[in-house]
Amino acid sequence: MVVAGALFGAGVVEPPNALAASSDVYLVVVSGDKAVDIVASHFESQDVEVVAELTRAVDMVSAVLTPEQLADIRQRPGVRSVEPDELITTETVQTISSSRSDDNWGLDRIDQKTGTLDQRFHYLDTAGGAGVDVYVVDTGLRATHSEFVGRVGTGYFVPNVTDPETGEVYNLPSPEDDCGHGTHVAGIAAGTKYGVAKRATVIPVKIFPGGSAAICDRGTSVTAFTQGIDWILANRSRARPAVANLSLGLSSESAALNTAIQNLAAVMPVVVAAGNDGNLSTTAGYISAGTDSTRITRKSPACTADKLGIRGVLTVAATGGLAGDDNAPTFDGFDKEARYSNHGPCVDIFAPGTDIKSAWPVADNVDQRNPDVFPNNYSDNGTLKRSGTSMASPFVAGAAAILLQQFPTETPGGLTARILANATRDAVTLVPRAGVGAASPNLLLYVCGLDCMPSTPTAPKNVVLTRGARTEINVSWEAPESDGGAAITGYTATATPAAGPGVTCASVAPTLSCKLTGLAAGTSYSVTVTATNATGTGTTSTAKSLTPGAAPASPGTPAGATGNSEVRVTWTAPADDGGLAITKYTVTSTPEGKTCSPVGAELVCTVTGLSPGTAYTFAVTATNDAGSATSLTSATVVPVLPWEYVPAFVAVTPANRRVDLEWSEARVLGAAPAGYFTGYEVKDAKGAVVCVTTGLKCSIGQLTNASKASFTVAATTLGDKSQVAASNEVLVGGVRQLGNVMPRKASALLSKIATTNSKGKVTWRALSGGCRIVGKVLTAPSKGTSCRLRVSVAKAGAFPAQTLTVVIGLR
Numbered sequence: 001m002v003v004a005g006a007l008f009g010a011g012v013v014e015p016p017n018a019l020a021a022s023s024d025v026y027l028v029v030v031s032g033d034k035a036v037d038i039v040a041s042h043f044e045s046q047d048v049e050v051v052a053e054l055t056r057a058v059d060m061v062s063a064v065l066t067p068e069q070l071a072d073i074r075q076r077p078g079v080r081s082v083e084p085d086e087l088i089t090t091e092t093v094q095t096i097s098s099s100r101s102d103d104n105w106g107l108d109r110i111d112q113k114t115g116t117l118d119q120r121f122h123y124l125d126t127a128g129g130a131g132v133d134v135y136v137v138d139t140g141l142r143a144t145h146s147e148f149v150g151r152v153g154t155g156y157f158v159p160n161v162t163d164p165e166t167g168e169v170y171n172l173p174s175p176e177d178d179c180g181h182g183t184h185v186a187g188i189a190a191g192t193k194y195g196v197a198k199r200a201t202v203i204p205v206k207i208f209p210g211g212s213a214a215i216c217d218r219g220t221s222v223t224a225f226t227q228g229i230d231w232i233l234a235n236r237s238r239a240r241p242a243v244a245n246l247s248l249g250l251s252s253e254s255a256a257l258n259t260a261i262q263n264l265a266a267v268m269p270v271v272v273a274a275g276n277d278g279n280l281s282t283t284a285g286y287i288s289a290g291t292d293s294t295r296i297t298r299k300s301p302a303c304t305a306d307k308l309g310i311r312g313v314l315t316v317a318a319t320g321g322l323a324g325d326d327n328a329p330t331f332d333g334f335d336k337e338a339r340y341s342n343h344g345p346c347v348d349i350f351a352p353g354t355d356i357k358s359a360w361p362v363a364d365n366v367d368q369r370n371p372d373v374f375p376n377n378y379s380d381n382g383t384l385k386r387s388g389t390s391m392a393s394p395f396v397a398g399a400a401a402i403l404l405q406q407f408p409t410e411t412p413g414g415l416t417a418r419i420l421a422n423a424t425r426d427a428v429t430l431v432p433r434a435g436v437g438a439a440s441p442n443l444l445l446y447v448c449g450l451d452c453m454p455s456t457p458t459a460p461k462n463v464v465l466t467r468g469a470r471t472e473i474n475v476s477w478e479a480p481e482s483d484g485g486a487a488i489t490g491y492t493a494t495a496t497p498a499a500g501p502g503v504t505c506a507s508v509a510p511t512l513s514c515k516l517t518g519l520a521a522g523t524s525y526s527v528t529v530t531a532t533n534a535t536g537t538g539t540t541s542t543a544k545s546l547t548p549g550a551a552p553a554s555p556g557t558p559a560g561a562t563g564n565s566e567v568r569v570t571w572t573a574p575a576d577d578g579g580l581a582i583t584k585y586t587v588t589s590t591p592e593g594k595t596c597s598p599v600g601a602e603l604v605c606t607v608t609g610l611s612p613g614t615a616y617t618f619a620v621t622a623t624n625d626a627g628s629a630t631s632l633t634s635a636t637v638v639p640v641l642p643w644e645y646v647p648a649f650v651a652v653t654p655a656n657r658r659v660d661l662e663w664s665e666a667r668v669l670g671a672a673p674a675g676y677f678t679g680y681e682v683k684d685a686k687g688a689v690v691c692v693t694t695g696l697k698c699s700i701g702q703l704t705n706a707s708k709a710s711f712t713v714a715a716t717t718l719g720d721k722s723q724v725a726a727s728n729e730v731l732v733g734g735v736r737q738l739g740n741v742m743p744r745k746a747s748a749l750l751s752k753i754a755t756t757n758s759k760g761k762v763t764w765r766a767l768s769g770g771c772r773i774v775g776k777v778l779t780a781p782s783k784g785t786s787c788r789l790r791v792s793v794a795k796a797g798a799f800p801a802q803t804l805t806v807v808i809g810l811r
Contacts, residue, residue: 025051025085025164027222027256028061028073035078036061042076051085051162057229057260062221064167081255085164087219088207088248104194105334106352106395109319110447113424115335123447127482129197129401131408133242134190135268136394137228138182139216140175141204142361145183145380147191148202155204156231158224170209177361178210179371184386185247187359189394189401194358194383196398196447199405203242205232216371222254229260236267241404243415245397246272247390265312269404269412271397273389274317275342278431312412314400314419317341317440318353318392319428335444336429341389343433347440349420350428353392360384399447406458406482409539422446455484457531457538460491460512465546467626470521470579473548475505476513477529477541486533495525521549521579549580551627555620558587560637562719565670566608567637569596571620573603580624589616590633610639613676613718638719641668646722647680647696647713654730656757658701659709665696666715666722678716685710705733705757706798733757735793735802741809747779753789754806760796764789771808784810 030039033055040053043063051062062085065073074082107121133153143152155175162169177183182204190200207228208220225248236242244264264270321336337343338354362368363379396419403418404410410418423443430439460477468474475493488509495516496502503525505514519525525548529541556572569587587596589607591614596605610616617633644667651662661682668677682691682698690711691698703709710729715722735756742748750764750773764773769787772779781787786809793802 026065029081054230056233057226058256062223085221104357110445129200132200132401132404134200135244136186137205139179139208140177140182140206142183147187147359153201153203157206158227161209161224164221175204175206179216183361184358185394189398197401200401213371226260241408242268243400244270269415270313273393274315276340314348316393316396317347318389320354337431343440345438349443351392351395351445354387356391357385456536457484458482459539459541460529470550471519473516488531493529495527519548549626550578552578552622554629555622555631557632558620558634568606570604584623586621612641640720641670644669648725649727652727660699662697683712703732707732735804754791758793758799760794763792
């Protein structure tokens with residue numbers, strides 16, 4: 001198969017006039033995703049049949065257009081190019097009468113430098129392309145074939161293929177191969193027995209309709225091809241390396257196809273067949289970047305790649321020359337250029353292409369080349385020998401898969417350069433052709449050069465970074481997966497900051513560690529490790545980042561402020577953060593280990609859930625990426641419960657050399673633990689404690705009669721004291737009421753109603769209520785509820801004159 005302008009070669013010989021020059025299916029290439037939507041919407045508004053819309057491989061709309069619609073769309077802004085869709089075909093006409101062997105002779109040839117075959121294919125079982133995806137863009141795949149057991153990934157098929165010449169639409173039901181070509185190509189690239197990369201995963205991308213010889217011979221369209229590439233770009237695994245094989249072709253330039261190839265080659269190497277238009281007598285099959293498309297039947301996308309500066313694409317010509325009549329050629333040597341092969345400076349490399357045995361989707365005992373017999377004869381063990389550059393191309397794709405296992409991060413351009421660098425030079429006997437330009441480069445694929453000859457090591461694995469001293473990073477790693485076939489002699493670790501020079505350290509194998517010194521604390525470094533052997537320095541490890549520095553100094557000693565079952569703790573920042581930002585502060589209580597951490601860089605937080613009345617100390621730990629440091633402990637702090645009621649004096653009664661006090665009960669909010677409430681504390685006017693009690697009364701004695709006295713009372717808990725209540729000032733030993741109730745009509749001595757320690761003259765007077773005073777006796781009235789009296793005491797000695805209003809309740 002051959003793709004020109006953006007693809008390269010063909011897997012089989014195709015008839016000179018297989019492609020139509022014009023069609024009513026056109027490829028409208030636009031600028032950007034939005035332009036695709038605009039053009040598609042415009043077409044739909046005009047009842048134009050849209051075949052496909054693409055935005056990955058190429059921004060394009062494929063549609064069936066009338067001449068008027070075609071003229072209209074060419075004039076619209078954002079349209080880069082409009083071209084007719086074309087047929088892409090796959091067709092086999094080479095029949096070889098001389099069998100090479102029961103196995104694929106091409107495998108025997110590509111693993112050695114000389115042309116004398118040893119009937120062996122040398123390969124490392126661990127290096128057969130494991131972990132690599134091989135995309136086969138072709139006629140599909142017999143996924144259950146014994147050549148691919150356990151190594152077929154989820155593929156894709158273009159649901160509908162529109163023939164660009166006839167307009168007929170073919171419905172593709174699955175990626176299953178109903179033409180055979182795709183299975184054969186995949187078997188060469190990655191078959192278990194006949195393939196190069198025996199451990200690679202095959203992913204079929206079916207773009208050709210099939211089911212009959214007529215349909216298989218007819219081919220597919222550029223639209224279907226770009227849909228297949230679009231699917232690869234959208235669904236490839238970015239975690240796995242991959243290679244694409246394209247064994248197909250068309251006869252003229254295609255801007256859409258050019259763009260699709262360019263985008264695919266940007267993410268994976270692309271291997272294509274050079275084409276099968278060569279012969280001995282004319283210049284047919286000559287491909288170069290300057291070739292006029294009217295001179296040849298096939299063009300190579302490699303030529304387009306050359307003109308566009310695209311790397312990562314290899315065009316493969318075929319060896320296994322043919323002798324005799326064109327209608328019945330015979331095999332004519334392993335290292336002779338196949339005369340059917342396209343040739344010229346756009347070819348990159350040769351690989352075996354004639355009489356190649358590989359997997360086939362139908363049994364060996366039927367007319368295997370006729371897709372009409374496929375439906376009733378599918379087999380998982382069928383094989384067939386075919387010839388063409390379509391067979392040469394997958395040899396190189398398989399070699400690329402093996403190489404990608406060893407160098408999974410290699411760029412497409414770097415990968416193809418490795419293949420060319422390892423090729424055997426001047427091994428191919430080129431066909432002498434008169435009247436053509438430069439010959440094909442004489443390079444023959446050499447696979448053992450990828451596996452068996454020493455190369456640089458792969459990247460060291462599992463790099464681990466730890467901080468050492470303030471300006472140091474300790475680096476350790478595991479040995480690479482592969483030493484490249486030569487003993488590793490040493491390793492180099494490189495630390496690179498965002499700006500400024502890097503720092504390196506080295507170790508001699510087998511030591512797997514070294515220390516980076518002289519770094520700037522607080523500066524982030526990206527650290528990579530490489531391994532070196534006799535061939536050179538290998539690929540770089542995955543970068544790891546670390547900022548050197550030390551643990552911080554201790555924070556300042558914290559201080560605590562008590563609250564409701566909580567303590568608010570404050571502190572100062574460490575004098576030295578170790579060169580690294582403090583990432584966290586943690587306050588921890590003793591006892592109970594309760595903690596809190598501030599938001600951001602604040603230097604305060606509140607420890608909650610503490611036990612009221614328990615004595616706590618607190619310490620603060622500052623943490624950065626290098627470690628932690630803890631402060632000294634705080635002074636003792638006792639969390640408390642808030643007061644619901646505070647005490648208040650309800651009676652302050654002077655007596656002989658004493659004062660009797662009584663107050664209301666205090667209470668805290670919440671459930672106080674046992675023993676939390678400790679009682680009441682009474683102080684005199686000088687602030688001296690004169691009474692401590694758990695009750696609500698206290699008698700303050702040893703006072704001096706005629707002196708004035710006042711007091712305060714406060715409730716106390718294990719860690720708190722309520723608001724102070726103050727009494728009124730009283731006269732010690734002064735006049736005071738003794739009785740406050742008597743029966744109606746009853747009589748009582750006035751000395752039982754009020755008394756004083758003063759020697760002054762006492763005078764009584766009834767004020768209201770009906771009580772009568774006769775001499776030293778008080779008589780209550782027969783009715784009423786109370787009566788008021790006034791007692792006056794004249795000044796005497798130290799006692800001043802005194803007056804007291806007495807209220808007597810009646811009952």
